[in-house]
Amino acid sequence: MNTEMALGMTERLKPIHARVAAMVRDDIMPLDEEFLAEVGKGDRWGYTPRQIEILEGLKKKAKAAGLWNFWLTGSAAGYGLTTVEYAYLAEEMGKSHLAAEVFNCSAPDTGNMEVLERYGSPEHKRQWLEPLLEGEIRSAYLMTEPDVASSDATNIAMSCVRDGDHYVLNGEKWWSSGAGDPRCRIYIVMVATPDPDRPKHQQHSMILVPAGTAGIEVLRAMQVFGEDDAPHGHMHVRFTNVRVPVANLIWGEGRGFEIAQGRLGPGRIHHCMRAIGQAERALEQLCRRALGREAFGRKLAQLGANYDIIANCRMEIEMARLLCLKAAWMIDQGDARAAAPWISQIKVIAPQVALKVIDEAMQVHGGAGISQDFPLARAWTHVRTLRFADGPDAVHRRQVARAELKKYTQEKV
Numbered sequence: 504m505n506t507e508m509a510l511g512m513t514e515r516l517k518p519i520h521a522r523v524a525a526m527v528r529d530d531i532m533p534l535d536e537e538f539l540a541e542v543g544k545g546d547r548w549g550y551t552p553r554q555i556e557i558l559e560g561l562k563k564k565a566k567a568a569g570l571w572n573f574w575l576t577g578s579a580a581g582y583g584l585t586t587v588e589y590a591y592l593a594e595e596m597g598k599s600h601l602a603a604e605v606f607n608c609s610a611p612d613t614g615n616m617e618v619l620e621r622y623g624s625p626e627h628k629r630q631w632l633e634p635l636l637e638g639e640i641r642s643a644y645l646m647t648e649p650d651v652a653s654s655d656a657t658n659i660a661m662s663c664v665r666d667g668d669h670y671v672l673n674g675e676k677w678w679s680s681g682a683g684d685p686r687c688r689i690y691i692v693m694v695a696t697p698d699p700d701r702p703k704h705q706q707h708s709m710i711l712v713p714a715g716t717a718g719i720e721v722l723r724a725m726q727v728f729g730e731d732d733a734p735h736g737h738m739h740v741r742f743t744n745v746r747v748p749v750a751n752l753i754w755g756e757g758r759g760f761e762i763a764q765g766r767l768g769p770g771r772i773h774h775c776m777r778a779i780g781q782a783e784r785a786l787e788q789l790c791r792r793a794l795g796r797e798a799f800g801r802k803l804a805q806l807g808a809n810y811d812i813i814a815n816c817r818m819e820i821e822m823a824r825l826l827c828l829k830a831a832w833m834i835d836q837g838d839a840r841a842a843a844p845w846i847s848q849i850k851v852i853a854p855q856v857a858l859k860v861i862d863e864a865m866q867v868h869g870g871a872g873i874s875q876d877f878p879l880a881r882a883w884t885h886v887r888t889l890r891f892a893d894g895p896d897a898v899h900r901r902q903v904a905r906a907e908l909k910k911y912t913q914e915k916v
């Protein structure tokens with residue numbers, strides 16, 4: 504392991520970071536609200552001509568500038584960045600609703616592309632990875648099920664039974680993010696492929712299912728605090744005798760957990776990096792508001808405990824960023840097992856810190872803070888979901904504690 508822990512911005516990253524930050528600030532952020540205001544003008548689960556114009560225009564600009572697909576770290580196929588370098592870019596993207604997609608760096612596609620790049624067959628790559636890398640289609644990851652506690656993925660029960668040269672899938676999934684998007688063409692589905700001769704963590708597989716395959720019904724959009732997040736959506740989906748060719752299986756039967764480890768490692772960090780960007784933006788908004796309004800004859804910033812609140816927000820963001828960079832650095836060392844507890848630590852901390860900072864920013868804004876006039880309420884609800892998505896806090900704490908206790912159970916006496 505490289506013992507010199509370099510967490511700073513590298514020289515090669517600095518100009519890229521400056522360009523990404525400028526594009527987020529000058530080109531993307533000013534269009535966020537207009538884009539969101541279009542939702543529901545016409546088909547809720549489609550895109551209006553103006554939305555297409557905004558999104559495709561920005562994507563075209565980013566791609567032409569070479570600001571594209573930064574996320575594939577540690578791979579010859581990618582942009583060539585380390586995870587630490589990517590963290591600085593993702594933080595900038597977190598400041599805007601649209602930015603991650605504009606740079607083709609958004610969830611769940613990045614995690615899905617990682618799966619296809621690392622474990623997919625040449626045909627999987629040709630058919631699905633290539634258009635995803637070009638930003639032509641989108642994808643969804645279907646693991647969580649309504650009928651089982653899915654934070655323990657060994658519970659996943661969707662049946663997948665071989666019938667000649669096909670597999671037949673039956674069961675239900677929910678919280679399938681992005682499955683509402685009309686551009687979503689492919690699902691990566693975690694299924695049960697039981698085999699009494701294999702151990703507990705080799706009873707599941709991942710399989711590619713094209714959206715719209717006969718037998719798939721999108722039952723409803725799950726709501727997050729009353730919002731359906733259209734047209735992206737977190738969909739509840741039923742599979743009834745859905746047939747896909749055997750060749751759609753990724754990497755082999757029983758390899759689902761091995762793939763999930765790969766998929767959910769860096770991807771979990773991407774959310775954390777963006778959450779830190781959301782916290783930074785919220786603190787900026789807090790400070791501007793606190794300096795721009797007066798009550799009781801003084802600026803809001805000077806009242807009550809507001810200095811302490813601002814200082815605590817700054818300190819917590821700095822701590823979270825350092826932990827995030829350390830987790831990214833651990834990933835870059837190439838030992839997934841050693842990195843796992845660090846990924847879990849930041850997966851718990853980043854949403855908590857971001858939630859706290861956004862909450863304080865809402866408070867300083869008064870009633871406006873929770874209204875449609877500021878993006879703070881939307882940011883809070885989004886970050887709150889991160890305490891579930893990719894595993895709830897408790898599961899990550901368990902991972903951290905197990906790694907800690909292991910030090911003593913393996914101690915030689």
Ligand SMILES: Cc1cc2nc3c(=O)[nH]c(=O)nc-3n(C[C@H](O)[C@H](O)[C@H](O)COP(=O)(O)OP(=O)(O)OC[C@H]3O[C@@H](n4cnc5c(N)ncnc54)[C@H](O)[C@@H]3O)c2cc1C
Pocket residue numbers: 611644645646647648651652653654655677678679680681727737888891892893894895896897898901
């Ligand atoms: C907005 C959003 C988007 C999502 N997107 C996706 C997606 O794209 N694809 C997908 O497959 N899933 C997605 N999910 C689902 C998410 O990953 C699951 O909700 C999560 O893994 C928990 O599973 P569960 O809901 O079945 O909760 P359960 O497994 O029922 O757990 C419920 C609670 O039990 C407690 N608990 C569980 N384990 C422990 C433990 N070890 N110690 C102590 N307490 C424990 C925790 O309090 C936990 O919150 C999304 C969720 C949300 C909210």
